[in-house]
Amino acid sequence: MEDPIFDRAKKKLRKVERITLVASGKGGVGKSILAASLALTSANRGYRTGLLDLDIHGPSIPNIFGFNDELVAGKEGLIPPVVNGLKLMSLGLMVGGNPVPLKGESKRSALSFLLAMTEWGDLDHLVIDMPPGTGDETLFCLRALRNMDNAGAIVITTPSSLSRSVVARLIGLLREEGMRIYGLVENMAYIKCCGETLRPFGSIDDDFLSRYGLRILASLPIDLSIEERIKKGRFSELPGDFRYQMEKLLDELVGVG
Amino acid sequence: MHEWSLAEAILEAIIPIVKHESAGRVSEVEIVYGEMMELELDILRFALEELSKGTPLEGSRFMFREEKASFRCNSCGYKWDFEQAHDTLPEDLGIREGTSGDRESPIHFIPDLAQALMRCPSCGSRDFEVESGRGLRIYKVVLEG
Numbered sequence: 001m002e003d004p005i006f007d008r009a010k011k012k013l014r015k016v017e018r019i020t021l022v023a024s025g026k027g028g029v030g031k032s033i034l035a036a037s038l039a040l041t042s043a044n045r046g047y048r049t050g051l052l053d054l055d056i057h058g059p060s061i062p063n064i065f066g067f068n069d070e071l072v073a074g075k076e077g078l079i080p081p082v083v084n085g086l087k088l089m090s091l092g093l094m095v096g097g098n099p100v101p102l103k104g105e106s107k108r109s110a111l112s113f114l115l116a117m118t119e120w121g122d123l124d125h126l127v128i129d130m131p132p133g134t135g136d137e138t139l140f141c142l143r144a145l146r147n148m149d150n151a152g153a154i155v156i157t158t159p160s161s162l163s164r165s166v167v168a169r170l171i172g173l174l175r176e177e178g179m180r181i182y183g184l185v186e187n188m189a190y191i192k193c194c195g196e197t198l199r200p201f202g203s204i205d206d207d208f209l210s211r212y213g214l215r216i217l218a219s220l221p222i223d224l225s226i227e228e229r230i231k232k233g234r235f236s237e238l239p240g241d242f243r244y245q246m247e248k249l250l251d252e253l254v255g256v257g
Numbered sequence: 258m259h260e261w262s263l264a265e266a267i268l269e270a271i272i273p274i275v276k277h278e279s280a281g282r283v284s285e286v287e288i289v290y291g292e293m294m295e296l297e298l299d300i301l302r303f304a305l306e307e308l309s310k311g312t313p314l315e316g317s318r319f320m321f322r323e324e325k326a327s328f329r330c331n332s333c334g335y336k337w338d339f340e341q342a343h344d345t346l347p348e349d350l351g352i353r354e355g356t357s358g359d360r361e362s363p364i365h366f367i368p369d370l371a372q373a374l375m376r377c378p379s380c381g382s383r384d385f386e387v388e389s390g391r392g393l394r395i396y397k398v399v400l401e402g
Contacts, residue, residue, distance in 0.1 A: 005393060008266035070360075071352045077259040078366055079355065091370070094363035096350050100373040101383045109391050110369035116266065117259055117366050 009115035010144050016050075016126045019151040020182075020253060021141065023174070025166035027132040029158050030187040032060045033226060035129035037238055038154075041246040043086035047124040050080060050087040052115075054141060055131040056100050056107060059092030066233035067093075077117035084236040089118045107136045115144065134173045142177040152180035152256065154217065154249075158188045160201040164208060171212050182256060183217040184209070185249065191222040217252050218245040259366055260297055263393065264304035268314060271398055275313045281402025282313045285320065291390040292326040292339045293368035326390025328377075335379035339390060345375040368392070 013019060022035035032055065039051035053061035062068060065083045071093045072079045080087035091100060091114060102110055120126070131137045145151045153174055157167040167184075174181055190199050200222075209215060221241050229235050238246065267288065275283055286305075290296055298321055309315050326339035351360035364371040368391055376383050 003392070004263075004266040004270040004395060007270050008262070011269065071363075072355045073259065073352050073361065073366065074355045075259075076262040076265075078352070091367070091373075094350065094352065094367065094370060095373055096347070098347070098350075098374055099383065100370075102369060102372055106369040106372045106387055106391065110367050110373075113367040113369065117262060 003112065005109075005116045006112045006144070009112050010148075012115060012118070012120065013126070013144060014148055014150070015123075016120070016150060017124045018253070019126045019128065019145065019148070021128045021130050021145075021151065021153040021179070022156060023130040023138070023153050023170060024132050024156045025134075025168070025170040026163060027058070029132075029156055029163055030220070031132065031156050032064060032129050034154070034156050034185060034187065034220070035127050036061060036064045036235065037242060037246050038249060039086050039125075039127040040084055040236055040238065041243070041250050042125045042127065043084065045250065048122060049085075050089065050120050050123050050126045052118075052126060052128045053088070053090030053092060054111065054114075054128055054137050056091055056102055056110065056137055057131065059090045059095075059100070061088055061090045061129055062092045064230055064235050066230070066235070074119055076119045078114075079119050087120060087123070089114070089120075104136065108140050111137060111140050134170055138170075138173070139177075142174070142179055146178065149180075152182050152253075154182050154185055154253075155214075156185045156187055157204070158201050159186055159199070159204050163201075164204065168212070171214070181214060182253060183215045186216050186219045188222045189219040218249045220245055260301040261304045261308075263296075264301055264308050267305065267393075267395060268308055268312065270395055271314060272312060274398060275400060278400055280313065280400035282315070282400075283317045283398055284401045285318045285397065285399035286314070286395065287320045287322065287397035288393065289322045289324055289396045290393040291324050291368060293364060293371050293387070293390045294393060295362070295365045295368070296321075322396065324390050326371075327388045328385050329388055330377035330380060330382055330385045332382035332384055333377060333380040335377055336388075337378050339371075341378050342371060342375050345378055346371070347374055350374065 024031040043049040053059045080089040157163045190197050305319050329336045
């Protein structure tokens with residue numbers, strides 16, 4: 001018999017109109033910022049949007065939004081706080097500054113409860129900030145979303161050769177497990193300086209894209225003002241270039257249907 | 258209060274079995290739950306009875322069996338139980354019940370967070386195994402008709 005908690009988790013995911021996984025092969029490529037920005041843009045456009053932080057070991061979504069209030073529970077479970085018009089959920093809201101050294105079955109069980117016990121209400125769009133790599137959390141998520149045609153992934157990487165080689169492994173896993181990949185987001189692609197546009201990590205070449213049958217959905221700049229905005233609790237005021245790219249990315253997702 | 262949500266999950270898992278087996282009703286259900294879940298059985302039983310009205314589980318006998326939690330440290334080999342584990346949990350973390358205003362431990366909602374929030378009572382390591390006492394499973398369903 002199926003685990004009733006996991007079964008409930010799957011049912012809750014099935015009820016969401018659109019689920020977008022934001023995944024990366026390695027850490028430090030800007031995955032959480034992309035997930036948070038995309039969710040924010042979606043909420044600003046009027047979609048009922050949730051942002052789920054599945055990065056167990058490094059939950060950072062509450063920090064990005066500067067949210068550290070006490071979590072509230074209702075009759076059905078955990079009520080996601082609404083911040084900047086979107087609903088947030090993260091283990092970070094429950095563990096404070098404690099490390100989360102979960103492994104194996106404990107990790108899968110914790111994720112199952114988190115998904116099953118969160119009261120999202122009706123959602124048009126759920127953005128999931130995935131942990132980096134191809135470990136337990138990624139496998140769990142792929143299992144929970146198996147055969148659901150409302151879900152797809154955006155893979156984020158920097159243009160560096162190291163990042164690309166790691167992301168290729170993730171793309172392989174997503175494909176093998178039947179997860180739709182909308183395309184790549186190239187982060188830290190360029191920086192504007194002294195009237196010039198510089199590409200410090202090079203470019204993702206066409207060979208790479210054609211080998212995996214993918215296209216670049218958005219190229220995001222290195223923008224130091226984002227860090228400043230987070231520090232000042234004003235992340236929701238996305239900088240111009242970034243906001244434009246997020247709008248474009250959301251258009252792409254909506255266009256896929 | 259998330260017992261209502263668990264009750265729904267249990268019923269949603271059993272009803273398809275009743276249909277699949279073309280049975281008329283369910284006379285007995287046995288549920289095994291981990292001690293780490295800190296379940297309030299009275300509420301869970303009441304929720305199951307209420308939510309099963311009008312379904313093949315109406316009038317069913319719901320039985321519960323607790324699986325005790327046990328832990329083993331990978332660093333020093335010490336073994337301990339949930340009562341001892343509870344003493345090591347931080348008291349400053351809680352989730353507020355919207356209806357009563359009471360504060361509950363996060364492990365009431367996500368039992369495995371106990372593993373994130375506690376340490377070996379002997380050596381203080383966070384590297385330990387949960388040997389038993391997590392999760393919830395439907396152990397037995399007796400069908401009739």
